[in-house]
Amino acid sequence: MSSVRSGPEQFWGSGSPPRTGRIEYRLVRESIVRDYRRGRLGRSDVCDAQPELLRVARNLGRQTATECPICEDADLVHVMFAFGPRLPPSGRAVAPGDLVRFSRQREELACYVVEVCTGCNWNHLLSVFSVGRSAARVR
Ligand SMILES: [Zn+2]
Numbered sequence: 836m837s838s839v840r841s842g843p844e845q846f847w848g849s850g851s852p853p854r855t856g857r858i859e860y861r862l863v864r865e866s867i868v869r870d871y872r873r874g875r876l877g878r879s880d881v882c883d884a885q886p887e888l889l890r891v892a893r894n895l896g897r898q899t900a901t902e903c904p905i906c907e908d909a910d911l912v913h914v915m916f917a918f919g920p921r922l923p924p925s926g927r928a929v930a931p932g933d934l935v936r937f938s939r940q941r942e943e944l945a946c947y948v949v950e951v952c953t954g955c956n957w958n959h960l961l962s963v964f965s966v967g968r969s970a971a972r973v974r
Contacts, residue, residue, distance in 0.1 A: 857964035864950075864959045868904040881905055884951055884958040888914070891928040892951040899950075909954030913961070919944035934966060943967040 870876045882905060884892075896912030903909050916926035917933070920942055929937075929946065937944050948961045 857962055859962050860960050861962075864904075864961070867959065871905060878905065878955070882952075882956040882958075884956040888949070888951060888958060889953055889956065891916075892953050895928050895930050896951060896953075897931070901950075903952035903954060903957055905957040906952060906955035909952050911950045911952055911957075914949050914951055916947045916949070917944045917966075918947070919967075938966045938968070940967050941969060943969045 867876065867881060871878075871881050892912045892914050896914045899911045899913055901911045903911055915929040915934070917929050917937060918926045922944070926947065934946070937946075943965050944967050945963060945965055947963050949958055950961050951958045
């Protein structure tokens, strides 16, 4: 059984900004993968990445060395979306350099890290955390 060997923080580089309020969804992920392997969930239930998410994964995603838990054929890609007052309601895909810039902004942004398999369309929210100066001041 494969597991997540590396977190997103490794891919967005060292010197990344302080992050607060991180919520991890890895336990949820493991339980979904387990249900899929036991046949309780079908492939169409878990491999439902939208075209836009796949496009972002191909263009801005960070390649990982973690094998997809569903098709076990492709390596996973991590993508990040930011949500905040001045960003579109559907969020904005984050390029690697953006995160450092976001951390200097006054307003707090919520960043969502999603893992995606561009082979079988598996996708899952990995973690949510905040960046921005107001986020850093809270804790
Ligand atoms: Zn896959």
